Amino acid sequence: MIRTYGLTHVALAVRDVERAFRFYQEVFGVVQVYRRDGFLQAQTPGSRDVLVFKVDPERAGRSGGVAHLGFRLLDPADIDAAAEAVRRAGGVIVGAG
Numbered sequence: 001m002i003r004t005y006g007l008t009h010v011a012l013a014v015r016d017v018e019r020a021f022r023f024y025q026e027v028f029g030v031v032q033v034y035r036r037d038g039f040l041q042a043q044t045p046g047s048r049d050v051l052v053f054k055v056d057p058e059r060a061g062r063s064g065g066v067a068h069l070g071f072r073l074l075d076p077a078d079i080d081a082a083a084e085a086v087r088r089a090g091g092v093i094v095g096a097g
Contacts, residue, residue, distance in 0.1 A: 001085075002073065002078055002081060002082045002085050003073070003074045003075075003078075004071040004072055004073055004074060005048060005071070005072040005073075005074060006071065006072075007070070007071060008048055008049060008050060008070050008071060008072040009041070009049065009050035009051065009052055009070035010050075010051060010052065010066060010070075011052035011053075011054050011066065011067035011068045011070075012051070012052065012053055012054065012066065012067065013054055013055075013056035013058075013059035013060045013062075013066070013067050014053045014054065014055060014056070014060050015055070015057050015060045015061070016055075017038065017039070017040045017053045017054075017055055020040075020053040021040050021042055021053055024042060024051060025042070028044055029044065029045055030042035030043060030044055030045075030051060031043060031045060033050065038054065038055035039052070039053070039054050039055070040052070040053045041053075048072065050070070052067070054067050083096075
């Protein structure tokens, strides 16, 4: 078992990154922590959570529109062991960031 800080981020499929960010900024006070084309990460001040807005019009607004869930490792050096644990449990890693 890999030790983590628990669930740390949720990625939401959205049609408009700016609109989604503004909503969560106004309601929850999130701040931008990372951005690239079609993708924005926001964080609630004083927390470790991350809310990701990812442009994906086909899945946006639909049930199941969560693109992925993220867990933060206690020790980043455990990344290879974590990937192996995923594979051993029958998971498939389709990408890494």
